[in-house]
Structure formats: structure tokens, C-alpha cells
Amino acid sequence: xxxxxxxxxxxxxxxxxxGAETSRLAAAxxxxxxxxxxxxxxxxxxxxxxxxVAAGVVLMLEQRLTACGLLLALxxxxxxxxxxxxxxxxxxxxxxxxxxxxxxxxxxxGSAAMACPVAPPRRLDWAVVTxxxxxxxxxxGLLPAAVFDPRAAGCFSCQHNxxxxxxxxxxxxxxxxxxxILTVGWGIGLAARAGWRWLRAPRIARLVYAPLILAGAAISxxxxxxxxxxxxxxxxxxxxxLRALWLAQCGLVGVMAAGVAAGGxxxxxxxxxxxxxxxxxxxxxxxxxxxxxxxxxxxxxxxVFPREGGAVDAGGWPARxxxxxxxxxxxxxxxxxxxxxxxxxxxxGVAYLLVAAVRAAGxxxxxxxxxxxxxxELAELAASRQRIIEAGDAERQRLERDxxxxxxxxxxxxxxxxxxxGYAARPEETARYIAARQAVGAALEELRDIAHGIHPAALxxxxxxxxxxxxxxxxxxxxxxxxxxxxxxSAAAEAAVYRLIADAVRIAGQAAGREAITVATxxxxxxxxxxxxxxxxxxxAADQIVAGARDRIVALNGSVTLATAGGxxxxxxxxxxxx
Amino acid sequence: xxxxxxxDMVLLREGLTRLLTDAGFNIVGGAxxxxxxxxxxxxxxxxxxxxxxxxxxxxxxEGLQAATIIRKRHPGTAVLLLSSYLESRYASSLLExxxxxxxxxxxxxxxxxxxxxxxxKRVCAGECVIDPAIISQLLxxxxxxxxxxxxxxxxxxxxxxxxxGHSNHSICDQLVISPRTVESHVRSVFMKLGIAESPDSSRRxxxxxxxxxx
Numbered sequence: 001x002x003x004x005x006x007x008x009x010x011x012x013x014x015x016x017x018x019g020a021e022t023s024r025l026a027a028a029x030x031x032x033x034x035x036x037x038x039x040x041x042x043x044x045x046x047x048x049x050x051x052x053v054a055a056g057v058v059l060m061l062e063q064r065l066t067a068c069g070l071l072l073a074l075x076x077x078x079x080x081x082x083x084x085x086x087x088x089x090x091x092x093x094x095x096x097x098x099x100x101x102x103x104x105x106x107x108x109x110g111s112a113a114m115a116c117p118v119a120p121p122r123r124l125d126w127a128v129v130t131x132x133x134x135x136x137x138x139x140x141g142l143l144p145a146a147v148f149d150p151r152a153a154g155c156f157s158c159q160h161n162x163x164x165x166x167x168x169x170x171x172x173x174x175x176x177x178x179x180x181i182l183t184v185g186w187g188i189g190l191a192a193r194a195g196w197r198w199l200r201a202p203r204i205a206r207l208v209y210a211p212l213i214l215a216g217a218a219i220s221x222x223x224x225x226x227x228x229x230x231x232x233x234x235x236x237x238x239x240x241x242l243r244a245l246w247l248a249q250c251g252l253v254g255v256m257a258a259g260v261a262a263g264g265x266x267x268x269x270x271x272x273x274x275x276x277x278x279x280x281x282x283x284x285x286x287x288x289x290x291x292x293x294x295x296x297x298x299x300x301x302x303x304v305f306p307r308e309g310g311a312v313d314a315g316g317w318p319a320r321x322x323x324x325x326x327x328x329x330x331x332x333x334x335x336x337x338x339x340x341x342x343x344x345x346x347x348x349g350v351a352y353l354l355v356a357a358v359r360a361a362g363x364x365x366x367x368x369x370x371x372x373x374x375x376x377e378l379a380e381l382a383a384s385r386q387r388i389i390e391a392g393d394a395e396r397q398r399l400e401r402d403x404x405x406x407x408x409x410x411x412x413x414x415x416x417x418x419x420x421x422g423y424a425a426r427p428e429e430t431a432r433y434i435a436a437r438q439a440v441g442a443a444l445e446e447l448r449d450i451a452h453g454i455h456p457a458a459l460x461x462x463x464x465x466x467x468x469x470x471x472x473x474x475x476x477x478x479x480x481x482x483x484x485x486x487x488x489x490s491a492a493a494e495a496a497v498y499r500l501i502a503d504a505v506r507i508a509g510q511a512a513g514r515e516a517i518t519v520a521t522x523x524x525x526x527x528x529x530x531x532x533x534x535x536x537x538x539x540x541a542a543d544q545i546v547a548g549a550r551d552r553i554v555a556l557n558g559s560v561t562l563a564t565a566g567g568x569x570x571x572x573x574x575x576x577x578x579x
Numbered sequence: 580x581x582x583x584x585x586x587d588m589v590l591l592r593e594g595l596t597r598l599l600t601d602a603g604f605n606i607v608g609g610a611x612x613x614x615x616x617x618x619x620x621x622x623x624x625x626x627x628x629x630x631x632x633x634x635x636x637x638x639x640x641e642g643l644q645a646a647t648i649i650r651k652r653h654p655g656t657a658v659l660l661l662s663s664y665l666e667s668r669y670a671s672s673l674l675e676x677x678x679x680x681x682x683x684x685x686x687x688x689x690x691x692x693x694x695x696x697x698x699x700k701r702v703c704a705g706e707c708v709i710d711p712a713i714i715s716q717l718l719x720x721x722x723x724x725x726x727x728x729x730x731x732x733x734x735x736x737x738x739x740x741x742x743x744g745h746s747n748h749s750i751c752d753q754l755v756i757s758p759r760t761v762e763s764h765v766r767s768v769f770m771k772l773g774i775a776e777s778p779d780s781s782r783r784x785x786x787x788x789x790x791x792x793x
Contacts, residue, residue: 401638404633404663405633405638408663409588409591409663410588410590412591412663412686412687412689412690413588413590413591413594415687415689415690416591416594416595416598416689416690417594418690419598419690419691419692420594420597420598420601423601437690441687444663444687448663448664448665457664458664458666458668461639461640462668466668469668469792470666470667470668472720473666473667473716473717473720473792474716474720475720475721476721477721478721478722478723480723514721516723
């Protein structure tokens with residue numbers, strides 16, 4: 001048995017005991033009992049009282065609606081105090097309680113309706129609730145009780161009034177009259193506010209809270225009607241109309257309790273549905289999110305997984321900000337947060353539905369969380385690999401420029417200096433100067449090759465097309481470049497593709513046949529694609545080229561494939577690139 | 580002949596100035612970056628500007644930009660670009676905008692006053708100049724069999740000279756043959772390669788370059 005169910009049952013026991021006593025007294029003095037003394041009338045009142053207490057406790061413990069639950073739970077004993085034929089109460093305590101608390105039930109039930117979390121309470125709402133509780137508890141309860149002397153009122157069989165501080169019968173009558181007038185006011189006001197709040201609530205909240213709020217509003221209206229009737233009657237006689245109005249209010253409290261039970265059932269059904277969805281299909285985040293979204297009626301509900309450096313979605317990507325006020329249901333494990341369900345802040349009132357469903361899907365959510373974290377880590381790794389490649393490229397570019405703008409220029413200056421020194425030299429030394437100048441010339445040539453090998457400037461300056469055409473000028477095998485695409489791509493993508501082709505050219509140059517290499521470039525669907533075909537490479541050489549290029553290309557989320565047809569090798573590479 | 584030198588490395592600029600002065604050129608000024616060069620050319624209106632392609636501030640293609648601006652503003656000033664890249668791309672960019680009176684020489688040749696003086700004189704005379712090393716690399720590159728293989732030895736020689744920017748007259752002097760023979764060779768080369776012949780020798784260089792680069 002659940003803890004909340006056990007607590008609810010436990011609390012109903014004293015209520016049942018009180019109900020037995022009030023029912024006994026009502027049966028003995030039906031003319032003085034508001035609800036009458038017939039067995040069915042007693043059964044209705046005691047039953048509703050017990051149900052209200054149980055429902056209130058469940059609301060407090062299970063759905064965490066403390067205020068609403070407490071007010072509903074207090075409505076139970078208040079109904080029994082109203083059922084009590086006060087002049088015939090069996091003890092002073094009961095007499096006093098009936099005197100002071102007999103009018104509380106409708107105000108408590110109405111306030112419970114107002115406490116339903118369908119919208120943030122306005123100042124007006126607080127005012128109406130306060131007036132209702134103060135009227136019922138003080139103006140109609142404690143205050144007249146404090147100045148009421150039963151003997152002075154002519155009731156000599158009555159019990160002693162424990163609350164009496166000063167006997168003043170006219171004041172007691174006046175207070176009661178004012179209380180009734182106030183009741184007419186708050187009854188109508190509370191019903192109007194409760195109805196308005198209900199109308200403005202989101203659909204799912206309207207559905208869940210309809211019994212509680214609408215019944216509560218109706219009770220307030222009936223209380224107003226009863227007060228009006230009493231005022232017009234001008235006697236304190238209990239007539240048929242008053243009795244019928246009261247029994248109707250009791251019935252409506254029963255509706256409120258039933259509403260709470262229905263809400264609980266709804267949550268359990270939802271959890272069962274989610275469990276079924278989860279068991280029936282491969283656990284996938286979209287399905288689960290859709291199920292939760294549909295059940296709570298929030299199409300933008302999101303399931304995210306908190307992680308160091310920000311929450312991620314099921315795909316491991318950073319979760320997008322909601323762009324609206326959201327409330328959160330957190331799923332945690334002993335070692336930290338697992339997941340968060342973010343939903344519209346207007347729906348906090350029905351959070352318990354979500355909590356039940358999320359609890360049912362716990363294992364799946366944990367699985368999805370692990371998956372999401374793994375994907376996020378993979379994405380981070382991929383990004384870091386790409387950064388390493390890019391940093392390497394930038395470094396090579398810098399080296400090439402340093403060699404070109406630094407060492408190479410100095411060697412040229414040295415050549416000029418040697419030339420001029422040669423002019424001034426004695427004839428027999430001229431040959432030495434010439435030799436030195438030639439050595440510098442050779443160094444320059446080597447340096448140019450080294451710099452070009454580190455990073456081709458034509459690629460940096462002009463892009464892939466210019467780079468490849470420049471490569472063709474020194475290629476040991478014919479290199480035919482198809483395509484006139486002069487667009488620029490990311491430096492890393494250009495370098496990766498260029499290196500693949502340069503490698504192929506170099507390796508094909510070592511082969512005997514010196515067969516031509518054809519390269520076609522294109523950009524279908526935002527991908528930089530090249531197709532390299534040649535009859536000049538054998539399988540092993542092609543494998544070597546692809547292996548050398550794969551790491552770079554894959555690091556850029558690209559792909560490289562090798563195909564053979566006849567004697568021709570075709571290497572295709574594709575790298576995603578935003579243009 | 581009045582020359583300005585644009586080169587950001589002071590040591591080299593001074594060396595060049597001395598070399599060219601010794602060779603009989605009148606060096607009217609030196610600049611270390613693009614804005615300085617443009618001011619210098621505006622104030623001195625030289626016959627020729629000798630420009631390093633890579634200069635501050637970005638060290639990319641300031642020289643090429645300068646060449647375009649100078650040829651537009653001062654049609655009387657020829658430009659000779661210097662670069663360490665043994666690649667044809669800068670030469671084509673230069674010639675595409677202003678084929679006449681422009682040249683592209685490998686920087687490591689500047690120690691040789693004869694080569695430099697010859698190039699300077701040719702651009703001043705309205706010819707264009709492309710470094711022979713670039714042309715020989717283009718001619719010698721490996722390519723699939725095509726019209727180039729149909730040329731005779733002599734025709735290849737003449738093609739190379741045309742690509743380097745020589746006019747028919749200059750080719751006659753180089754090869755010591757009669758203008759009539761040169762003309763018939765030139766016509767034959769163009770026919771074999773399938774290029775439309777142009778009377779303007781600068782335009783002719785562009786066509787030949789494009790053919791060799793393809």
C-alpha cells in the first residue's frame with residue numbers, strides 16, 4: 001500500500017468517529033440538524049466528509065498541492081460540524097465547535113477551488129479567499145460565539161459555551177446578520193473568480209481541474225443563495241430550502257473528491273501508456289517526447305540532458321533555449337542529474353501528470369541520457385580533431401610564408417651582394433664568386449621546393465582550382481583538371497583535397513607508365529567533391545593514397561572511397577562545406 | 580631610363596639600386612609598400628617601375644594591385660613585377676588586365692644586370708616579358724598527347740619566344756633569321772595549335788599562355 005493511501009486511511013478514522021457522533025445526534029434531533037436526521041442524509045454527509053479528507057491528504061502527498069489539499073481536507077470535519085444539531089450537542093467541546101465552525105465548510109471548499117494551480121493568483125483572488133475564510137470563520141463563527149450566552153438566548157438544555165468571553169446577544173445576532181450579507185458577497189465573487197481562472201487555463205489544466213474548480217464555484221454560489229434565503233426569512237428556522245441547498249453543497253464536495261481521484265487515475269493511466277509506448281517500441285527520444293507532449297498538451301515540451309558545459313538534446317547537440325517561460329521536471333540519480341523535461345510554465349499545475357509518466361519511463365530516459373552524452377562527447381572529439389587539423393594547416397601556411405618572405409629574400413639579397421662583390425674582385429677571384437652565387441642559386445631552388453611542399457601558396461591565395469592548375473605545371477604525370485569552379489571553401493577542406501591529389505600525382509610519377517590523372521571537382525548539395533581517375537596507379541598505390549588522405553578527410557566529416565573498373569582506379573572524396 | 584624600385588627589404592632595395600645605377604639606369608626613387616610606391620610614381624612619373632609582388636601590409640599581391648593601378652593612371656610607365664614563385668598564375672593575372680608594357684620576372688634573376696636590363700628595356704619598349712623559366716616549365720610539363728607534339732624543333736623555339744613576350748622583330752634578332760621566315764613559322768605554329776592569330780604581340784602572348792596552361 002502506498003504511503004499516501006495509508007496516511008489518507010489513517011486520517012479518516014477520527015473523521016469517521018466524529019461522523020458517527022454527529023449522525024447519532026442528528027437522528028435524535030432532526031429538526032435542529034442542517035442536513036436532517038434521516039439515515040441517507042447522514043450517510044451522504046459523513047461519506048462526503050471522509051472522501052474530502054482522503055482526497056485532501058492525497059493532493060498534499062501525491063500531487064504536492066499543499067494549500068488546495070489542506071483546504072479540502074479541512075472541509076471534511078467542517079461538514080460534520082455543520083451536520084451537528086448544535087443546541088443538542090453532547091459535550092461542551094462539541095457545542096462550542098459547532099457554534100464556531102458550523103459555517104466553515106463552503107468557504108473552505110470554495111477556497112480549495114481557488115487554490116488549484118491553474119494560473120498565478122491575482123491580488124483580487126487573495127482578497128476573495130480571505131474574505132470568505134474570515135467571514136465563515138470569524139464573522140459567522142468565532143466572534144458571535146464569543147458573545148453568545150446560550151442561557152440568555154433561552155436554551156437551558158444547551159451545553160456550556162467554552163468560547164464565551166462576554167454575553168451580548170444583540171451583538172451576536174447583528175454579527176450573524178452581517179456575516180450572512182458578507183457570505184452573499186464572497187459567494188458570488190469567489191464563484192466568478194474561480195470560473196474565470198478556470199476558463200483562462202490551458203486545455204489540459206481545464207480538463208484535470210474541472211471537478212475541483214467548477215464544483216467549488218458552485219458550492220460558493222449555493223452558500224450565497226443559502227445566506228440570502230436566511231436573510232429574507234428573518235428567522236433561524238431550518239426549512240426545506242436550506243436543507244436542500246446544504247445537501248447539494250455536500251454533494252458537490254463529493255464531486256471535488258471524485259475529481260481528485262480521477263486526476264490520480266489519469267496520471268496512472270498516462271504512466272501505463274508511456275510504459276507501453278516504451279516497451280512496444282525501440283526506446284527513442286522523439287517517440288517518448290511526443291508521448292509526454294501529447295499527454296500534457298504542450299507541443300513544445302523538450303527532453304534534455306544536463307551536462308558539463310550546458311544541456312544537450314537526444315542527438316548530443318546543445319539544447320536550444322526555450323524562448324518562453326518553462327518549468328522543469330528533473331530526473332536525478334544518486335550521482336547527479338540525468339535528464340530534464342522542460343515544459344510550458346503555464347502547465348505547472350499538472351506537473352504531477354508528467355512526474356508519473358517520467359517515473360514510468362525512468363530506465364528509457366537513463367538510456368537516452370547515456371546515449372546523448374556519448375553523442376555529445378563524440379561531437380566534441382570530432383570538433384577537436386578538426387581544430388587540430390586546422391591548426392596544423394595554419395602552421396604550415398605560416399611556415400611557408402616565413403620561408404618565402406624571410407629566408408628566401410635574404411638569399412636573394414646575398415646573391416646581389418655576391419654579384420657586386422664579384423665586380424670589385426680581382427680577375428682570378430671572379431670564378432669563386434660565381435661559384436658562390438651559383439651555390440646560393442641552388443639553395444634558393446631547394447628552398448622554393450621545400451616551401452612549396454610545406455604548403456602551396458597558390459592554394460592559399462587562389463583556392464583549389466588555381467592550386468591544382470599550378471600543381472599541373474610541375475606534375476610528373478599529365479594532370480587534367482576539369483571544372484571551372486573558382487569558389488573558395490574552408491582552408492582545411494581545400495588542403496585535404498589538394499593533398500590527396502598531390503599525393504596521387506607524386507606516387508603516379510614513380511610508376512613506369514606515366515599515365516594521365518584526371519580530376520573533376522564539383523559541389524553537389526553543399527559538399528566539396530572530387531573524383532580522381534587514372535589508369536596509372538595499381539591497387540596498392542591507390543590504397544596508400546586513400547589511407548594517407550582518410551584521416552584528414554574524415555576529421556572534416558567527409559568521406560573517401562576507392563573503386564576499380566577495368567584497369568582504372570577512381571578515388572572519390574567528399575567534404576561537407578557551407579557555401 | 581628613369582626607374583623606381585618597390586621592395587620592402589631595404590638591403591635588397593639598396594643592392595638593386597646600385598646594380599642598376601652601375602648598369603646605367605637612373606633610379607629616381609625607392610618605396611617599401613604599396614601607398615609609398617603609388618605616391619612615388621605619381622610624383623616622379625618614371626619610365627618603368629620595378630615592383631616586388633609581396634609587400635606590406637598584407638604580403639600577398641600588393642605588387643599586382645600596384646601594377647594595375649599604375650598602368651591605368653600612367654600609361655607611360657611600364658611595370659616589371661618580381662616574384663619568387665615559379666608559377667604562371669601571377670603572369671596571367673598581370674597580362675590579363677594590361678598585356679602591353681608589363682612583365683613578370685623571377686626574383687632570383689635580379690643579380691644579373693644583363694637579364695634585368697634587357698627585361699626593363701623590353702617593357703619600356705611596349706613589349707611584355709615573361710620569365711623564360713616559367714615558359715620552359717609550361718612547355719616542358721607532362722601533358723597528354725596533343726597539337727604541341729606536332730611542332731618542329733624550330734617552331735617550339737619560336738613558340739617559347741612568343742610566350743616570353745618577344746615581338747617578331749625581337750625573334751628575328753634572337754634567332755638570326757629573316758622576318759619573312761619568322762612570320763611563316765609563326766603562322767604555322769598558330770595553325771597547328773588552332774589559335775586565332777593576333778597582330779598585336781601582347782595579345783598573342785595571352786593566347787599562347789592560355790594554350791600552354793590548359
